[in-house]
Amino acid sequence: MAFKTGLVLFLTHCVLLYATMGRDLGVWSEILLASIYLPLMLLQQLGVPVLGAAESWGWPAPTLLGYVLLVLFWLGSWMLVGYLITRVMLQIR
Structure with a gap:
């Protein structure tokens, strides 16, 4: 149940x-x-190379590592939220 809730939040x-x-x-x-x-x-401030070079004074695009870590960060965050929602819902029953 927590996995489904977290996955729905992430996909949203x-x-x-x-x-x-x-x-x-x-x-x-x-x-x-x-x-x-x-x-x-x-992550960039911690020394992880997640952002590429900024062209024409614009925002730098994420690198492949940046995209992977970004997806893992938000997937993990939404899974944690889904787990907490499931725990609260089970305690209410």
Whole structure:
């Protein structure tokens, strides 16, 4: 049950990211883009090469390692949230 809940949350996050690509939705676009770059910037500060070179003063694209670690980070985070939701729901019963 916790796995399914976490997976649904993760896939919802992915769909929202995909839906906002190339669109200006104001603050929602900024929040979803921050969900990509904040974990990567933290890893970059720790010395992990997760961001490529920034071209033309723009945002640097994540490297392959960056994408892999980003997916693992959010998958693990949403699995933890799914586990906690399942625990609370089982205690309520």
